Amino acid sequence: MNAVHAVEARGLDFTRGSTAVLKGVVLTARQGAIHGIVGPNGSGKTTLLRLLAGLLRPSAGTVELLGRPLAAYSHRQRARTMAYLPQNLPEPLSLTVRELVLLGRTAHQGLLGLETRADQEAVDCALDLARVAHLAGVRLEHLSGGEMQRAFIAKALCQEPSILLLDEPTASLDPAHGLQVMELLAGLRSTQAVCTVMASHDLNLAARYADEATLLQGGRVACQGNPSMVFAPERLEPVYGCGFERCPSSAGPGVLLPFPCGAKPQQG
Ligand SMILES: Nc1ncnc2c1ncn2[C@@H]1O[C@H](COP(=O)(O)OP(=O)(O)OP(=O)(O)O)[C@@H](O)[C@H]1O
Numbered sequence: 001m002n003a004v005h006a007v008e009a010r011g012l013d014f015t016r017g018s019t020a021v022l023k024g025v026v027l028t029a030r031q032g033a034i035h036g037i038v039g040p041n042g043s044g045k046t047t048l049l050r051l052l053a054g055l056l057r058p059s060a061g062t063v064e065l066l067g068r069p070l071a072a073y074s075h076r077q078r079a080r081t082m083a084y085l086p087q088n089l090p091e092p093l094s095l096t097v098r099e100l101v102l103l104g105r106t107a108h109q110g111l112l113g114l115e116t117r118a119d120q121e122a123v124d125c126a127l128d129l130a131r132v133a134h135l136a137g138v139r140l141e142h143l144s145g146g147e148m149q150r151a152f153i154a155k156a157l158c159q160e161p162s163i164l165l166l167d168e169p170t171a172s173l174d175p176a177h178g179l180q181v182m183e184l185l186a187g188l189r190s191t192q193a194v195c196t197v198m199a200s201h202d203l204n205l206a207a208r209y210a211d212e213a214t215l216l217q218g219g220r221v222a223c224q225g226n227p228s229m230v231f232a233p234e235r236l237e238p239v240y241g242c243g244f245e246r247c248p249s250s251a252g253p254g255v256l257l258p259f260p261c262g263a264k265p266q267q268g
């Protein structure tokens, strides 16, 4: 018997006015897997994640989370199942990092919204995991871009979801913090079978950590499946319109080096 997929999207179209933003997109992600969505600017990654999160309604097609149609979830059930990290973080609210992360507990709290010991422990754990515990008392408007991104990652973790939908979660992070976030996602994958679907422009991080990948081009799936297939230079080049060289590396599947078309880098 097939296991229930964490995320299953079938035949997704999204049209705005006369613009077909997504066309016939199919995406399945297993429980305990990291699924990378890559593709050039404007290829539809954010739109796809917003459809999976139920923030947009598809013009056609269906989305199921853990075998259940998205529309059958209440807001509260959805927030306990799935957390979404947007690409563009909201303007800093007048909150401290701890207050922001506590908002991730809303769907776990009773009608009165009283903060329990379990909530406090979940907040402390999420602050630690996202490496922002030392910033807990700092107001959001005083954070750097990367610190802000980690604060919002902590909020998503604090929801304790089975599914994380992350839109470019490492975009503002330095290499060490980017790796730390990917290690964190890999840890959640193996210890709690958390499924992460993440859009990224960091092809090397995606190639190294993803179990499955989707390459979008112009709102359609150009290639999907095993990362070794999706991240092959010959697949990436026609989609991105630049060259890619795979350089051997002892740390992972080799480093993808982009170069302008017609200007293959010199060896050595
Ligand atoms: N509501 C809308 N109306 C019209 N066009 C839209 C709408 N939303 C998105 N688009 C267009 O759809 C395309 C896909 O946008 P999307 O934000 O999903 O791309 P993306 O792959 O996330 O890009 P990036 O890498 O720059 O984040 C873009 O060309 C965008 O302008």
Ligand SMILES: [Mg+2]
Residues within 6 Å of the ligand: 045, 046, 047, 087, 167, 199
């Ligand atoms: Mg985007």
